[in-house]
Amino acid sequence: MPKIVVIGAGIVGTSLADELTARGATDVTVVDRGPLFATGGSTSHAPGLVFQTNPSKTMTAFARYTVEKFCALSHPDGWAFNQVGGLEVATTPERWADLHRKAGWAQAWGIEGRLLSADECAALHPLVDRDRLLGGFHTPTDGLAKAVRAAEAQARRAMARGATFLPHTEVLGIAEKAGRVAGVQTSDGVLAADVVVCAAGFWGAELAKRVGLVLPLVPMAHQYARTGQIAPLVGRNTERTEAGLPILRHQDADLYFREHVDRIGIGSYCHRPMPVDMSTLMADTAGESMPSMLPFTDEDFAPAWREAAGLIPALEDSKVEEAFNGIFSFTPDGFSIMGEHRDLAGFWVAEAVWVTHSAGVAKATAEWILDGTTEVDVSECDLYRFEDVARSPEFVMTTSSQAFVEVYDVIHPHQFRSDLRGLRTSPFHQRHVESGAHFYEGGGWERPAWFEANAGLLTDLDVPERDDWSARFWSPIAVAEARHTRERVAMYDMTPLTRYEVSGPGAAAFLQRMTTNNIDKSVGSVTYTLLLDQKGGIRSDLTVARLGPATFQVGANSPRDFDWLERHRPDDVVLRDITGGTCCVGVWGPLARDMVQPLCPDDLSHSGFRYFRALRTYLGAIPVTMLRVSYVGELGWEIYASAEYGGALWDLLHDAGRAHGVIAAGRVALNSLRIEKGYRSWGTDMTTEHRPAAVGLDFAVRMDKGDFVGRAALEQAPLPLNRLRSIVFDEPDAVVLGKEPVYLAGDCAGYVTSAGFSPTIGRTVAYAWLPTGTQDGEAVTVDYRGTRHTATVHSEPVVDPDMSRIRR
Template structure:
């Protein structure tokens, strides 16, 4: 082994791009100085060196925006601290709309930016022209200006991060190739390099487009794929101002920035070119990919029309380089589920420069504390599923994901590529019934049903889309008759063994020591009292429990529970999702229908709410659980996979006499919003406690042994007042729709934001829910004695608010 290579470090970082350097910098900043960063060639040589260097702050969620804003705020400080220039120029950015739908998207984003504390202005075409005189205004209807955005030099920022890390003791080694991550007993313990091994307490994988292969070698899922990214740099443009804002024209897929008296024109075209399917050359270092002028020429033609000076300006550089993209266009951060002490930071989808500071900061804190410092659900690597590591899947999805950065971010927009990955046994039958499928975690799920004569296809808008009236009929069937939901995508686990009860009781806020057949709705908390999971647990036997959670959180929730099974515990966790399809039979006629097909007594006395029994339907024995996510009388029917078709056909045939209708996930979302049922990832996340979320009824305060996070909740309860609470919201103007992160105003002060919104067809009202904040307490009196408004697309609208659900607040319907 080389004498120049350390044998041990607290943290080893693989990858010397801007993110790896930022992690090293931030680790040393919080006192973790025994850090070694290894780069296979030279710092920045993969993707960082050729990035366009745009520093934009506004992203699609609060936390990711905050991380980008932190990067922007850090750059001046970084330059002062290290003496290394970053090239940061805070010249602002303009996003231009060429149609009114795009302008609404930009205005909704501008409202959201206020909610995040960003400076933002909605501007007119003439104001755009004044800021950017080179722009042709043909078709321009307006735009948004963020004055604190800008541009920087990615190579210089990386060198500044590296210098700052070295100044506090970090070791940065170039030309050291990591050949393998070392794993022992399920933990990362170091790396093997071309110069020998380095042992470590923590390994961080920040190797960009090389990350997937390094992770796959030790059984870890890191789904990302490189794509070609094109831009051109012109010759000198006479008279071009040096302080021009960055301009984005998403309807033409383009962005423009001034670059030392030249113009850089880049694009996120709708049909991208995946790259690196056959691996990446061992010698890849500061490499450009072959030109493809035919691919880029449509973009350039639009650009010459938008910026006429380009017609008489030569092209100095035509550049094509690879960047990594993930299946959902969000980066990957955090500790992996498969290997402890292995952290990742990669797949930045062309926002790595602007995200680098914030991502490095929170990952450093995550490494120190071994838990996420803030809500990072959007980018947490645990959201990914093992099937997404499939090379063909990644290639096909990457064709679309690059372009989605500038595509219209429609509500309910569905991916068009890499579809049909996971299908329930009922898929073909539902398609024949007019199902229009959406995709979550690879599952094809009916979102709505197109009646005969209606094309089963989305027509997107910011208002009531083409499926609105059809979904309304499904909701009314849930209210008045009976509806069938395909809920197969819900994840199901079995935990069994003589220690299963004690494990679940410590992980869950509720008491699981209940009668066999009892269903318990509960949450799993972290040590700060925040909600890590929201699910139901059914006691099947003294030592056997079934856990049901959302399909999207299958990987995350399974890993959370597995990590909390103590060493030596007699306890076994099994994922049975694939073998147990599930139907929801919901509505006031559900009892009569299921009694007809089963012959069982489903009365309140024989089958109370919140209990589960085995019954017979058709030729199968199934598990029927009396529980609901839509707020009506109903049952969830769990069916062994090989009997699925027979059970489905039996229910559907008998259902004709009861007015049975198929209903989709949009209807379910509508109904659950009316009923105030929370959605994990929106209405409840790891920074929200059950008390703040209105879920205090789930907490078993006095159960033996306590539960994770109890101490925090005890203190919060003892304080006697909650300064933050989840509140139900109803718009008085039914023509407007809320979706996510719309600001809530009290006078001239933002006091909250919408966590999720949906139209409630049983109430014929536009609904949402969100967290309200008040230092003196969010109480029923405070809510009743004030007038609140919600801001949608730069306009404010009055709302009605309530701490209890607007629909069936006393739970009379579900217990009928």
């Protein structure tokens, strides 16, 4: 077992020490600049609310494990977790509708919860003004964590197994040797270590800078106040029990509440973002009880107090008696940051973690360090999920501030940030603007969702009307674009697809070892394959084109793929991200060959250029690489060129297509077409929690090709309990957006991953995880924000099962 040093004895560091030692790693030392266990960090003042339900399955799993673990902790001073339950109330129709959506997440992720009427809310929490409420959502297993007690209880367990805790130990630097950590430099000398974990809370980003690592997080101040005595609470609680009413969230006003015996604690996000200047932190917090507490700013709390008293009338007879602006971390996307430094082996981070998710993050980090992989998919929290632009100081500050403002907002799943747009654009961007593109952002790229120029295609198309929620960030034009692709031909901007060049003498052997399919084939071959982790979970899916004996173009999904390949890359292989220097147009539809062949000197017939082959050629005077693949299930190609040819390439293709009715189509149409054609999307339909057999991707695994990462796990894998299935909704106007619970015979049996309206069959088609024994033709029910829709399990693909359209 490695010698491990954890920096930070807050809730994350103590949880991690407990998890590591429980797995046999007894040589664990935890250091902290403060005393034990009220160290002075965010844990020391955390209000301790643990609401488990989250739109993220991963974050919900982290919170659920935290609750399970904390419920079993004991401390001589009293409880570590008080399972009083949670109550979220709605005072607006929009919030009430969103609580129905949240109730669906709870069902999908296995959290007990129930929607309540206004009367039931008032009965459960008598302090609230029943007349203000439309209803609420109650989760009985949520509750209050006594954060310092929970930290100490876990630390004591770790110490009983051999761990050491060192208070008042300032970390001055990280010792390195031959590209690995060697220890932690302190004022008392160097603590030797094979593994160092930075769990320093909002100090973590400053510490990481010392080893050349950017942690995209911003320390933010958040207001918390305690009232004077509240008459209705007198005699309800004792000093030892402290609270008995459910923890309460009034998200319409950006507020939460908890009891402190006969007083109420009020947390507020109802104020401007207050980023913390770490260079002046000690001076700014001078006079406060700890360096994670800034002086309270009364003027920022005034609106919060008015809203709080409106919901809880008893507050009108009280006032704020003690308050502070507490510091904790925000990230651009609201997720934690976990992982190992790629350029300094053995240096790990577990940062931007709230008490809510602390034990879950610690468990996953311990698994990752000791076993090389995690039980729960952590891609949303991966240190290397961020594109280069997202690590810039301006981006981190701007987006983290937006994340603070939106922490309690009702966020649509297709809603994207408004600031710092237009940072990454394809060479076709101006043409998209001229065609009235509606853009969304992904990975920093501006991506056209649909084009107003195609509105005329709606004249003979009957698209069912959508409810207000599902109609946001969507247009029926996208359905028309999808239909046009099936009937004629369309051009799709595929430039944002991540592309790597893998080259060198060892390139073929490297990709053979890293992926599941056989890629060591002839030059010009294109192979769909998977990246697995050691337990056989799907890290990503790739499209690999062999462009030369030792040169491959790899279509990937995210910076995590580059990180994974780079960590395993041998010295005789060169890995380059070529995305920004290239562009790509997808030309697909039954008339694609009629449109493109006149531009190309090579034979583009089915016999001359077969499916899943690559060709380096010219279109007009422009050098291109064409891949005969199709994410929409139609005849056509992904056409790549160097970025400087992009504008000319788009115009050349568009002009050639005029006679064939070519249109530019957006990503909403692309998504609908790929779902009806049976194509998966990594990160949405499948993650590391799923093996190929469960996802229907066995065809991309060649067990006879030799060893590859994850092979041994696949050989020993049991039959999957659940499988990804296509479902088709019975009614044309039924809509789902993803993450809705799916019921079989009245019981929640799975959840929707992604969905789109099929232009071919005129109904919504979705993917859903369902029990393995579920048969084609079985009836299911899906809960969409409180409305039940019926659907039928369908064989795959729903459209063109014999692949005749794509192999014309």
